[in-house]
Amino acid sequence: MHPAVRRLERFLTRNIDGTLLGIVLALLAVGVVVLVSASNLNAARVTGQLANMLIALAVLWLFANIPPHYLMRLALPLYVVGLCLLVAVALFGEVAHGARRWLDLGVTRIQPSEFMKIAVPLALAWYFDRHEKTLRLYNYGVAVAMLLIPVALIARQPDLGTAVLITAAGFFVLFLAGLSWRIIAAVGIACAAALPFVWSALRDYQRQRILTLFDPSQDPLGTGYHTIQSMIAVGSGGWFGKGWLNGSQTHLDFIPERTTDFVFAVFAEEFGLLGCLVLLGLFLAAISRSMLITANAPTLFARLLCGAITLTFFTYAFVNMGMVSGILPVVGVPLPFLSYGGTALVSICLGFGILMSINSHKKLVQT
């Protein structure tokens, strides 16, 4: 092999974890196969998503090559900028589909809540790392405040799905940082007690989604329609599925949002229980590999960040498949690697990039 090629190969793969990349590529391949069917062989959609994947892989590579201590330095500024953007959205944001989520920067429109999915766990990990030696209850209180301020801003946009994901990510950091079980139990009880108040603060459509979760048939043409149709799609797949491109629920347009949030229904209808278990296995493999990286991460910052990224990834997958199969309410959470759309794909690959970076830079830190 030519030395230049060898150097290039070394440059490209230096900080890449082969196992994790293999799993990611396998999931992306499944995503392309499903999208071809879900989009009804729409070439523009498929090539669009292929472009998104290339960008996401580039981002993955880029972040895999950013040493963790740079990230650590960036944590607080990113968080502050994100918070400012969220406040700006609340004040000047654009309304689309009844929610104020977008900020028009003149050249492009951005959705700061998406950005906070990484910025919040990053900032919390930085905060705990900084106070590692002197962790007291007070520090946990500050961390909770750091978490709840952006979550509150996002929830009132309203964007329930993102708020849930960021809360989960923040909670994972707190949990892994050693938040005492007593406090977890106490907060759990307090939350249960607060439920009636939360309920009264929810928007009508949010309540409706929760209500129809318990009884989708209550509103078969309204909010229950999505759940009923996706459950029919999943169930009609049987053991082995109807075969690729053969899902009637998919191709006759009965599955709503079938390329995005409900793409799993397409997959389940066409590939059956067998396909679903294979997919669960792939997700589990990605999570296992990530947890192994997390367990071996050198610093508290690295551990907490890796743990939060891993568990947020899990939350995406679990909430999405739970909602499509009818055990969780319909919240706008995409299925990692399978749902059409660039933003989620990039932010997930960014997370895996950070994981790889931490994995490959640990020796550097230790020595």
Add this chain to the structure above:
Amino acid sequence: MPSELSINPGIELRNAELELHHFQMRLAIAAGFVLLAFLLLAGRFFYLQVVRHGELYTLAEANRIAIVPVVPNRGVIVDRNGVLLAHDYSAYTLEVQPDRIANLERVIDELATVVEITPRDRRRFRRLLEESKSIGTLPIRTRLSDEEIARFAAVRYRFPGVEINARLFRQYPQGEMFSHVVGHIGRINQREVERLQANGLWANYRGTDYIGKTGLEHQYESTLHGTTGVEEVEVDSGGRPVRTLSRTPPVSGNNLVLNLDARLQEVAYEAFSENRGALVAIDPATGGILAFVSKPGFDPNLFVDGIDSQNWNELNTSPEKPLVNRALSGTYPPGSTFKPYMALAALAYGKRTPQQTINDPGYFMFGGHQFRDSHAGGHGIVDMHKSIVKSSDTYYYMLANDLGIDAIARFMAQFGFGAPTGIDLAGEATGILPSQEWKMRRFNQKWYAGETISIGIGQGYNAYTPLQLAQAVAMLANGGTAYRPQLVSAVEDHRTRDRAPVEPHQLRTLNLKREHLAVVRDALVGVNKEGTAARSFANAPYASAGKTGTAQVIGIKQGEKYVESRVQEELRDHSLFIAYAPAENPRIALAVIVENAGFGARAAAPLARKVIDYYLLGKVPARERRAGNDDASSG
């Protein structure tokens, strides 16, 4: 590991190790939670994809496949010469699914910016909406132009629940002329749905929006409707068909061929000019109805896709009552057209001989009450022939008194007076053939002998439909056989065009003596030759028989004189005429009533002449405004 490290103590390292240990514990708990969650998902997938697979698979198939009824073509209705009286044409309609639209008014306003929607369309739509209350689509606009279809197609995405459909529409090319015979169809209402369900016919009406409401469309609904076909189609979530999986074609309804002659009907209808009234013409040899007019009629096309309230109110409240089928359900005193049957009764019961005469001084005294003859001063010496030709009232006052009410009722019942004829049309009135028993039943009163007197000249309680009068005169024409009046002569198979004729149905034959019948028939010929209708039938190239009649609408008090000009139009006498021709071998028998038009000879007889002229000679009358004719002093 911790035990290994404890050999080499160092506070910081030890702390770090402890922390790492704590962290890894927490991570292990998280990993356990992840596993649990994925197991829960796997269990859920198993439950849906294996346990409930059968049920959900069926639901998916039910989603996918829609059973779509294919509506059969409705049979057409033609006259005896094949002239179309009712048929279907195809047109595009703009239809709305009310249950899929939240704000109907706003959507209709928006639609009005794309296609023209008139206030009439809106009124009609509101009426449909109130009536139907059912699921399904309702037309807001019919007969869209190609340009309107294109305009709507471009903005269709803005109107969920609104679509364009090709539909067959019923059309009645002859308009109001046949409105009371052919009737019309209309949208199926809730009561009809229930009736169809009760009769087990509802399945055959899936997809059908219309049903016969009146006339032949109603009477022959099962013949005309046909059998609904079925198509299995794959549909998408919007219900739009993607492809057809299987198809059972519908069987079109069969066609009706009528005994009616459309041109004869037109001649008769036109002959009424501005007058109200009815005419029924029958083929005396079969009972087939040749013309069946009730004037005024209405445009049945207004009813097909739902009549709007303005037109409905106009028709419903019009003093001319265009919605009443006068020929079928209007009952009128027969006036002097009753006399030939009275004469036959007198002969049959032996109360008179043809030669027996009476003196007619212009009135008949009974119980201190004077029954006046409409001909002032009377007709002098009158025998049976003259009593009919000149229409002497006094002769029949006396005769009625001699026969008695029950003998009259018994005899008249044989001619079908006061009983439904059994014509193939719903809604027939019974009429009133008075008798002692009838009065007891109706008023719980006994009959007074004085009431019999005016029965003899077709007044009093007498009330018959024009159809009954026509059937009775057809029996005089054919020698005493009652046929069931029949509008439909044959049912034609829609495909093979084979015709299944409806055979004449003989109801009964009267046992009349030939010489008795001859006396009356001679007298009826005399009426048209030298009697009350002589001027109307002057110069006719055929011999005909007829009898004029005048039916009082109001009673005239003792000692008063009826002066037409002093009486409000709607209280003026009705003009009647019964006739058949040719006298020897009758081919047509008819009864005419012209409401509030005075003497029978003046309005009804000339009208009958035009109809018979056309039927026997093919002569189309010149369209004159009014047939002013005053050739008799008595009706």
